[in-house]
Amino acid sequence: MDASGATPGHLLALIRSRTAWTRQQLIDATGMSRPTLLERISPLFAAGLVREAGSTASVGGRPAQLISFDDRLLTVLTFDVGHTHARVSLTGVHGGELHSVSRRIDVSHTAPDAMLTDLVTLGHEVLGACPSQRLVGLGVGLPGPIEPGTGLPKPTTILPGWDGYPLPDLLRAHWDVPMVFENDARALAFGEASLCPGETVLGVKWATGIGAGLITGGMNLTGDDGTAGDIGHIKLARTGPLCRCGRRGCLAAYASGHALISQLGVSSLTDIASRAGEPDVARALASAGRRLGTVLAALIAMANPRTLVLGGIIGALPGVVDAVGERVRDITLLRSTAGLRIVPSALGERAATVGLVNLIVQRVLAAEAIDAALALDAGPLGVPTR
Known part of the structure; x- marks a missing residue:
């Protein structure tokens, strides 16, 4: 690759692509002359962005100094x-x-x-x-x-x-x-997608409310107006329970953590999570999971993600993941879900x-x-x- 015209910023991107480089390896990778490389890398040292990171093992000559991205501070x-x-x-x-x-x-x-x-x-x-x-x-x-x-x-x-x-x-x-x-x-979706590089990832946060994010090509889909992923207010029925948005029949009115607290007569989402194995709580979570799965099935048919990640204190519960997955696979064509992984959040609250x-x-x-x-x-x- 001839990157002899690369700026210091592009040179830093190259340095960040692996653990360490010698100056000669950077010259070979960019096509720069040694004076040009030294000129471009000097401001990166001054800005604390790269550092000397030891030296190569000696094979008879003088060991070469290694350069790496300096992320320590x-x-x-x-x-x-x-x-x-x-x-x-x-x-x-x-x-x-x-x-x-x-x-x-x-x-x-x-x-x-x-x-x-x-x-x-x-x-x-x-x-x-x-x-x-x-x-x-x-x-x-x-x-x-x-x-x-x-x-x-x-x-x-x-x-x-x-x-x-x-x-x-x-x-x-x-x-x-x-x-x-x-x-x-x-x-949340962008964080989970970092564990699935190169994949299209649909992430869902299911806690007090319900929201989603779609990551494809390493980019986070925000939508023209910043409202992409507001799935909690998709209307499932013309009539139904009153939602906090003022309408009736929204997904959130049936399945959000806020709605489940009211339905089950508990005081918090922590109570729901700790009692997820009790029959009445398990039934409520399974019913909510099926409703969420109905909404997600349409998104999956449209975007064809490789991974669906369910996060938040409700979304990551094992029984919920199973209920969502069963509903998604039940109502979508096999070709839309054949390679789909449906998993709980790996990063949890982080x-x-x-x-x-x-x-x-x-x-x-x-x-x-x-x-x-x-x-x-x-x-x-x-x-x-x-």
Whole structure:
């Protein structure tokens, strides 16, 4: 490959593609001359993006120095905000979690300003526990639609008062770094898809509400208006139980965690999960799983994913996975599901966090973004965590 015209950003992408390189291997891979390689790699060293990583074994001559991507101090701060829980984490760009805190919340009955104050406090707490790191980005997941391009929340009954709330600007006043804002279910799907590289993945978050995300070609489908995956409000019947959206007969009115709590007379999703083996709870979960499977079958016939991942405290229950899978296979043609894997979440409560981190890394470490950052000549990438 002749990549002699490659920028430092493209050179970094090549270096990141494997554990370590010698300078000669980089010259051979890019077609650059040695002076050109040294010119292009110098700003990557200055920005703390690559490092000397030991040397090759000696075979009679002088050992060659190895160069690798330097991710040791690069971190991402994430806010995974659900209906009833918020999880704030500091994570390395390769996904290793450094510190996290979780809190019970009530996002539907807490004013945005109050919620933001609590989240910012938690963010500073997490960063304070990990000094000497460099923050390169921030990711936020919310249980509602997000306007593409702006990151502004869009109207939803689940988040009263959040429509157009200037969350990006308010967070940027605390942390001036690149930011990503995403629906929590789509973030979960993107996280789970990182375990299935190259596959089309349909991910579902089934907890208090029900949402989905579709990942194909390594890209997260957000839709033109940021509402892709809002499957909980697909209407299954003209009449039926009242949904929190104000309509009747929505999938969420029958099968969401909120609906199941009411149906079973329990106090929380944790109660449902702990009693999943009891006959009345098992029957309710199986019925809800069949309704969800009916909705997912149409999506599977359309998108033909290789993997369907069910996440969230309800979605990952074994009996639920089985009920959804049986319904999907029962009502779709074999050719749509012959190669389909239907599995519970492998990342558990970290799924959305991993997705948000990967979305930030995809943006911040893109070749064009690296070249733009290097053009500012501002020293090491990111800002100190303390």
